[in-house]
Amino acid sequence: MIKNYFKIAWRNIMKHKVFSLINVIGLTIGLSASFVIGLMIYYDATFDTFHNDSDRIYRVVTDFNSPEEKDYNPGITLALEDAIKDNLNLEVVSGFYIERPSKVENKELASEFKWPNFVIYTDANYFKIFNYKFLAGDDTNVLSNPNNVILTEKRAADYFPNTAPDDIIGKTLVYNDSLNITVTGIVENFIERTDFVFEEFISHPTLFQTRLRDQFLNKQWDNTNSNSQLFVKLKASSNLATVQNRLTDLAKEHEDEEAKEYGYEQIFTLQPLADIHFNEDYGIYDWSKGQASKTLLTNLALVALFLLVLGCINFINLNTAQASQRAKEIGIRKTLGSSRKQLIGQFMGETFLLVFVSALLSLALSKWLINVFSDFVPEGLSFELFKTPLILIGIVVLLLIVTFLSGFYPALVLSKFNTVSVLKNHLAVGDKKVKLRKFLTVFQFTIAQVFIIATLLVGKQINYLLNKDMGFKTEAIVSIRSPRSESELSKKELYAEKLRAISQIKKVSIGGAAPASFSTNSTEITYMDGENEVKSELQFIFGDTNYSKLFELEILAGRSIRNDTIKELVINETCRNRLGFITPEDAIGKTVELNEEDVAIVGVMADFHQRSLKSEIKPMALRGDWYRPRWSQFQTVHIAFQNKSPNGLKGALSEIKNAYKSVYSEIDDYEVKFMDESIQKFYNKERKVSKLLNWATGLSILISCLGLLGLVIYTTNRRIKEIGVRKVLGASLIQINTLLCKEFLILVAIAFIVAAPIAYYGINNWLQDFSYKASISFWVFIASGCAMIFFALLVISVRTLQAANANPVNSLRSE
Incomplete structure (x- = not known):
């Protein structure tokens, strides 16, 4: 029976090729966007989740409040770590100091490395918080003595090429011409996604032999350094609010009285490990990778949702519109014993088949979209991530949801027809169905209209930002930093x-x-x-x-x-x-x-x-x-x-x-920076938003106009005899086209009236992030409304003019 259902479903799809194609295109666009954006959300949301008890790991950061502003620092005062150990009941406390040496030498191989990245001074507790796998060396008593270093597998290969990890243990590296440091361990680089990119871990006591000696001997509460970072792991029984309150009390106990008098306040805050990847206030450790943005991911998810909803709306509109064409099929099936449940199953099967075809096309498109959206896609994300079991389960669930949203209501409508009325050809189109189609059409064009207005206004703001006088000369100036x-x-x-x-x-x-x-x-x-x-x-x-x-x-x-x-x-x-x-x-x-x-x-x-x-x-x-x-x-x-x-x-x-x-x-170490290009970098995120809106606008217009085309085709086919009669009675081409277009253009106009205040509210909120902003011009709304009407009129006229030009003899011959 199931095989028969799919056979009939395929025949019906092929019988209505235009409508099926419109449905497939709409669903494919929505699913493609959902697949790629879902992949991005999964990728960014799974950073550093592999550490044991990652939900209990926090970075202690510093917030500064003043009468003018609020500032954020990922570091802490050096005095805080000792105070926390004495005052808070925590499972593990580990501080580290980021310090980039100017030179590292392997005297044995006569090799030299200038300014290596990702070097920290830390202690054994660091390896109790974060899950590193030791490839060589003793992992039970690490970094307790001065002049010890643990290297990652990758950094060890740089310093000691073609040497096994066990053979590197005990060898010496010379830092900054004076520090002889012994390698005591080799750890595996993290395979999983992580923001902890450190490659060298020098024992904390070694700091007292460096230029930082005085800072660590005389730790000051009023000196905060972003290079000095502190991580804690709470006990399973710890209360987060209690720990945070104690940190707040510590800040107040050591508050500078003069700073307090002028309204300056320092606050220590617990930042969850999962927040590091997203929080731009405190940043990550490798700035070259760029910071993930929850706001951007949320906006991307909304775009995917809207595009998917538009595709589902097309499906509902076209299937309910075609209901009368399948009435006799339904009547015969009911006469031959089909139950309503079986009919719903049949129509849901047809829907799933279309959704499945769309999903296959979407997977093929996703690889291309990952390249197109390269400005949004994280550097390490690849198509291979689709093989992840959780992603595959998510795709299956999404397809079932889309099938239900797209097909359930049309299936209910089709299966509800009265058998006697259908076979007597006494079938009328219900007002509720017509009103629903009109509502969904208005909804579609409202979304498209909002995207058009937002695109124009965001583009206007970005153009304003890039062209506003900065107050100094920016053109034909370059800067070159010395080594x-x-x-x-x-x-x-x-x-x-x-x-x-x-x-x-x-x-x-x-x-x-x-x-x-x-x-x-x-x-x-x-x-x-x-x-x-x-x-x-x-x-x-x-x-x-x-x-x-x-x-x-x-x-x-x-x-x-x-x-x-x-x-x-x-x-x-x-x-x-x-x-x-x-x-x-x-x-x-x-x-x-x-x-x-x-x-x-x-x-x-x-x-x-x-x-x-x-x-x-x-x-x-x-x-x-x-x-x-x-x-x-x-x-x-x-x-x-x-x-x-x-x-x-x-x-x-x-x-x-x-x-x-x-x-x-x-x-x-030669690098030229153009002044005007540096200024453009200030607005990388805004340009990404603009590019996203351009795509969203184009795709939403495409889906909406395809859906409108389907409805116009259905309407003109249903009124073909009326058009013939009107032509015979002397109606002109313009009169007939106006008659057919009027209903749809009214819906587009209503969509504009609904969209305008929504777009204004959204863009006005977005502009609040800018101290200097372009005005929200009235002409933008007029231009976007005219553009949407133009697109709709173009789509409608393609079909209505074709129908109006047809020979009325052909349409009236059966009368």
Whole structure:
């Protein structure tokens, strides 16, 4: 019987090829999006779930509240770890310090490695929290002595190529020319998905032989460092709220009274292990991979859901519309003894067959979609993940749900026909069914309309962000960072001199990061205005005397810095306002206290945007390189070109690279950053949202218009004789087309009325993340409504004009 059901189902599908194709296309698009997006959600949600008792593992992080803002730091004060061990009843506590050595040498092989990544100083408890598999070495007493290191299998292969793990144990590596460290263990790199990318684990006592010795001997409660991180594993009986409350109490016990007086507050917070992969406030350990975003995944899931719902709506609309065409089949089946249950099974079987075909096509499309959505797809995600048992189970469940949503209501409608009425040809289309189809059509076009409006407004905002004046020169400027290992200023000055000799270069400056960058260096300053004391957070940009000229920073009063090392500040307008000066001229000659020193304000510059336009302009100052020769903030050479032509830039860039190679001949660390490209990186997430909306809009319009086409085909076929009669009585082509289009265009217009406020509300909420934003223009709504009506009219007219042009003799011949 089941075989017979599928045979009849296949015949019915092939009999109505156009409607079946429309259904398959709609379902395939929805299922393809669901498969790929579901894969992404599964991939990101399963990071670091393989550790034992992962739900009891937490990172302790630090939040800072101030009257101006809230800041987040993934690190903690060094003093906290000892306090937690003494005050909290925890199963395991382990701190580690991230420190990148400048050089590691294997003297035995005469090999040298510059600035290796992912090196931490830690203790044995780290390996009790995280599940590493030891390939060599004693795993019972690790990292207890100074000058010990455990390597991952991958890092061991770099330092000791073609050597078995057991043979590496006991060998020595030299760190930073002075630290002789013995390898005591080799662990396997995590096979599972993880954010813990560390490759070298040096014993914690070794820190006292490094430049960090004083920090660890004199641990201060008011010094928080993102490199100093702390993990805890709660006992199974521990109460999370109790532990968090105790951390809050510890922060209050050691609160700085002066900071408290000015409204500054430090809070220690427990961050769940599962939150590390998603929480952008605290970040992950390998920034090159990019941070996963729960918001983005949620938006992707909603897009997939909407596309799937649109496909299901097409199915319901077309199947209920075709109900009358299958009435005689149903009547005969009932006469021959078929029960309603059997008929529902038959129609659900047809639905499942279409869904199954769509699923096969979707799997084939998914591999292509993974490449198309490369901006959204995590780096390690591959098509092979479809073989995961949980994913396969999820696909089967999804297909059953889609089958039920798409087929159950049409099956109920079809199986409900009265046998006598059907065989007497007394079948009328119920008002409820027509109203449902109209409602579902309006729903479809509402979603499509929301996507169109959102796409236009998001595109308008991104265009505004990319084209708004940042307050400084961004075009035809490049920055080249000197090698990390290069501390001598003389080499940077030599490089700058060589650059000034290149004819295409207009100006050269040595300094820190560009005016707008991801880099932040800030401190607190105090200004005494008579008896009143004003405190403010102050960010710094570092540059020589050419810095403000190269970036064309506007000096409103006073002057720029006189030389590189004299202690003076050029503050921005926001800082001037914060300190209470009425005019830029009022600030000139005043002094502020900075690190217990009085520093003069010699100039006031116009505000510019230091970050993306999401954030407000903060108090900032331009300063020189004050702490030479102990260390230098001047690590970057900035270059402004004479002209912007591609050919001129190409030649100049070649000469710039040659000059770099002549100065740093022994180092291969050359990288050019264009200022305008750096600014564009501020809005990578917004551009991803825009790309997502473009796809969602196109696909939703496609599905909706295909569904509309199916309904139009059905309607015109049902009214073919009416059209013939009207033509015989003298109706024009335009009159007939208007008659047939009117009903559907009314539905599209209703969809626009519903969609407009929904889109406005959603986009208005999205724009709240931006301190600077484009206006929500009225023309966008008009344009999107006209676009949707145009698409609908185009689809409707294709069929209605064909029907109106048909010879009425053919349609009336049977009368």
